[in-house]
Amino acid sequence: MNFVCVLLISFSFLICHGVLFVESHRMFDPLLKMKTSNNNSKYLSQYELWFNQTLDHFSPTDHRKFGQRYYEFFDNFRKPDGPIFLKICGESSCNGIPNDYTSVLAKKFGAAIISLEHRYYGKSSPFKLSTTKNLRYLSSKQALFDLAVFRQYYQDSLNAKLNRSNVENPWFVFGVSYSGALSAWFRLKFPHLTCGSLASSAVVLAVYNFTEFDKQIGVSAGPDCKATLQNITKLVEKELDTNKEAVKALFGAAELKNDADFLYLLADAAVTAFQYGNPDMLCTPLVQAKKGGKDLVNAYANFVKDYYLGSLGYSLQTYDQQYLKNTTLSEDSSDRLWWFQVCTEVAYFQVAPSNDSMRSSKIDARYHLDLCKNVFGQGVYPDVDATNIYYGGTKIAGSKIIFTNGSQDPWRHASKQTSSPDMPSYIIKCHNCGHGSDLRGCPQSPLSIEGNAQNCSSPDAVQKVRQQIIDHMDLWISQCKDTDKSCV
Numbered sequence: 001m002n003f004v005c006v007l008l009i010s011f012s013f014l015i016c017h018g019v020l021f022v023e024s025h026r027m028f029d030p031l032l033k034m035k036t037s038n039n040n041s042k043y044l045s046q047y048e049l050w051f052n053q054t055l056d057h058f059s060p061t062d063h064r065k066f067g068q069r070y071y072e073f074f075d076n077f078r079k080p081d082g083p084i085f086l087k088i089c090g091e092s093s094c095n096g097i098p099n100d101y102t103s104v105l106a107k108k109f110g111a112a113i114i115s116l117e118h119r120y121y122g123k124s125s126p127f128k129l130s131t132t133k134n135l136r137y138l139s140s141k142q143a144l145f146d147l148a149v150f151r152q153y154y155q156d157s158l159n160a161k162l163n164r165s166n167v168e169n170p171w172f173v174f175g176v177s178y179s180g181a182l183s184a185w186f187r188l189k190f191p192h193l194t195c196g197s198l199a200s201s202a203v204v205l206a207v208y209n210f211t212e213f214d215k216q217i218g219v220s221a222g223p224d225c226k227a228t229l230q231n232i233t234k235l236v237e238k239e240l241d242t243n244k245e246a247v248k249a250l251f252g253a254a255e256l257k258n259d260a261d262f263l264y265l266l267a268d269a270a271v272t273a274f275q276y277g278n279p280d281m282l283c284t285p286l287v288q289a290k291k292g293g294k295d296l297v298n299a300y301a302n303f304v305k306d307y308y309l310g311s312l313g314y315s316l317q318t319y320d321q322q323y324l325k326n327t328t329l330s331e332d333s334s335d336r337l338w339w340f341q342v343c344t345e346v347a348y349f350q351v352a353p354s355n356d357s358m359r360s361s362k363i364d365a366r367y368h369l370d371l372c373k374n375v376f377g378q379g380v381y382p383d384v385d386a387t388n389i390y391y392g393g394t395k396i397a398g399s400k401i402i403f404t405n406g407s408q409d410p411w412r413h414a415s416k417q418t419s420s421p422d423m424p425s426y427i428i429k430c431h432n433c434g435h436g437s438d439l440r441g442c443p444q445s446p447l448s449i450e451g452n453a454q455n456c457s458s459p460d461a462v463q464k465v466r467q468q469i470i471d472h473m474d475l476w477i478s479q480c481k482d483t484d485k486s487c488v
């Protein structure tokens with residue numbers, strides 16, 4: 001542990017008990033956390049630090065604060081002028097700084113890594129209950145402002161620790177998926193606060209009827225697997241008419257009372273295989289079952305139970321509108337929180353295309369709008385146009401942003417896929433390249449340490465894009481340092 005780290009950690013001991021919460025008050029024991037931190041290779045650090053964040057950045061009169069959790073990792077930091085990587089946490093509890101490819105980049109650049117939990121998620125909830133009224137400060141706009149204010153605070157406190165003032169380390173922001181969009185938008189809205197951005201599988205385009213998503217699943221599956229999945233959907237729909245309880249029980253999903261919720265689970269389970277780089281886990285047994293004349297629904301039920309709900313650990317509750325209405329905060333509140341963001345800002349409604357769809361045609365825009373209304377109340381629906389006007393969608397007018405996408409990932413159709421000199425875009429093409437393969441390697445989930453690309457069907461495709469990322473970072477960070485010097 002080096003000098004900066006010791007100082008920052010001892011500083012945190014002073015502040016950690018005094019964090020102000022608007023309604024809730026969580027306590028934690030820093031010593032306990034200290035003991036379990038830094039010895040799990042999946043994380044670079046799980047040692048919690050706290051920051052008093054402004055609840056409403058857009059109100060001139062409301063000055064309430066809430067405690068926001070963050071992490072830091074200084075092992076590779078070239079003090080005092082090394083870069084600072086701000087790794088943005090997205091729509092789930094942020095339990096530490098994961099040991100993905102960012103740690104390789106940190107070694108290469110002599111960088112510190114800082115990670116701030118997204119407001120409302122995990123332990124960074126301003127309120128005790130997630131009622132619709134309390135969720136009114138949950139938006140990407142507030143989250144971006146959080147990052148800006150935190151970034152400034154962090155630089156100032158680092159300067160104070162290093163006995164200096166008005167010095168800026170070169171910052172670089174990172175994110176994957178929704179946090180990838182935040183990474184791009186941060187550079188767009190606060191270009192003076194970061195030298196550049198990596199926007200991995202960044203969903204910068206808010207989409208209302210996201211039919212491209214399902215179409216990509218069909219392409220990623222290939223003709224045989226696709227036809228099998230389509231037949232399974234038809235068979236299950238038929239069973240729902242005649243044998244509802246039995247077919248739900250077969251998938252271990254008897255508790256899903258709403259049939260469309262159940263059909264959504266079935267669609268999502270297949271999606272995850274392609275999105276996270278495990279296509280063969282799904283398609284090999286299905287195509288084999290088909291060839292061997294076995295029961296297809298049964299084969300798919302085994303995949304959903306063993307892989308999706310089993311080894312990947314997804315929960316049925318995610319699909320259960322009854323559960324999504326629960327406003328008690330717990331470990332799994334992320335589902336309700338993310339649906340709120342979907343229902344108010346970004347939509348990405350994964351509806352069945354009118355022709356040739358994988359998922360049931362019952363999963364349409366009406367299903368999503370009804371869910372928004374049922375879970376959050378009358379009048380809650382996404383204003384997608386407003387979101388795209390605010391950020392620009394795929395016409396985002398930013399600079400020094402790298403967009404990366406995986407060829408098999410359905411989400412890439414909500415990303416910026418055309419390259420421009422100021423915002424290079426790269427596609428990583430391989431059989432199991434999906435969501436965030438540049439940072440996560442293969443499979444993308446569960447995590448492979450340091451984003452190992454060995455098990456990608458084409459490791460070279462991943463390495464090539466990684467080298468391009470490094471080249472851009474190198475250039476932009478050095479340009480940032482030059483600007484800084486000329487200002488002194």
Ligand SMILES: *[C@@H]1O[C@H](CO)[C@@H](O)[C@H](O)[C@H]1NC(C)=O
Pocket residue numbers: 015018019020050051052
């Ligand atoms: C956060 O707020 C609490 C209560 O006002 C205060 O005691 C604590 O010092 C603050 N922490 C920081 C880091 O400013």
Ligand SMILES: *[C@@H]1O[C@H](CO)[C@@H](O)[C@H](O)[C@H]1NC(C)=O
Pocket residue numbers: 035036037039040
């Ligand atoms: C991590 O640290 C805890 C507490 O010191 C210890 O009990 C545990 O065995 C350690 N785990 C590993 C994998 O080293």
Ligand SMILES: *[C@@H]1O[C@H](CO)[C@@H](O)[C@H](O)[C@H]1NC(C)=O
Pocket residue numbers: 161162163
């Ligand atoms: C910081 O500066 C003060 C006054 O200039 C000095 O007393 C102190 O030793 C310095 N601390 C460090 C860590 O350099």
Ligand SMILES: *[C@@H]1O[C@H](CO)[C@@H](O)[C@H](O)[C@H]1NC(C)=O
Pocket residue numbers: 208209364365366
């Ligand atoms: C979305 O699709 C539905 C049909 O499912 C259609 O009624 C609606 O107009 C579409 N909305 C937009 C914004 O494309």
Ligand SMILES: *[C@@H]1O[C@H](CO)[C@@H](O)[C@H](O)[C@H]1NC(C)=O
Pocket residue numbers: 224227228231290
């Ligand atoms: C799908 O169902 C159709 C009609 O029942 C059948 O002709 C076709 O062979 C099936 N295909 C697969 C891959 O199961």
Ligand SMILES: *[C@@H]1O[C@H](CO)[C@@H](O)[C@H](O)[C@H]1NC(C)=O
Pocket residue numbers: 326327328329330
């Ligand atoms: C809501 O969730 C909490 C925490 O998980 C649980 O204790 C409670 O029973 C749930 N309430 C309802 C009505 O399901």
Ligand SMILES: *[C@@H]1O[C@H](CO)[C@@H](O)[C@H](O)[C@H]1NC(C)=O
Pocket residue numbers: 355356
């Ligand atoms: C529907 O999809 C099939 C298979 O991709 C294609 O052959 C057919 O032309 C499509 N029909 C329409 C009306 O788009």
Ligand SMILES: *[C@@H]1O[C@H](CO)[C@@H](O)[C@H](O)[C@H]1NC(C)=O
Pocket residue numbers: 442448452454455
């Ligand atoms: C690659 O996959 C093989 C077999 O699936 C597995 O045993 C191995 O641990 C994986 N290697 C890496 C580096 O993930």
Ligand SMILES: CC(=O)N[C@H]1CO[C@H](CO)[C@@H](O)[C@@H]1O
Pocket residue numbers: 417418419425426427
């Ligand atoms: C940078 C790049 O290769 N982008 C491609 C991503 O995918 C879309 C759709 O397949 C192509 O049109 C882009 O050229």
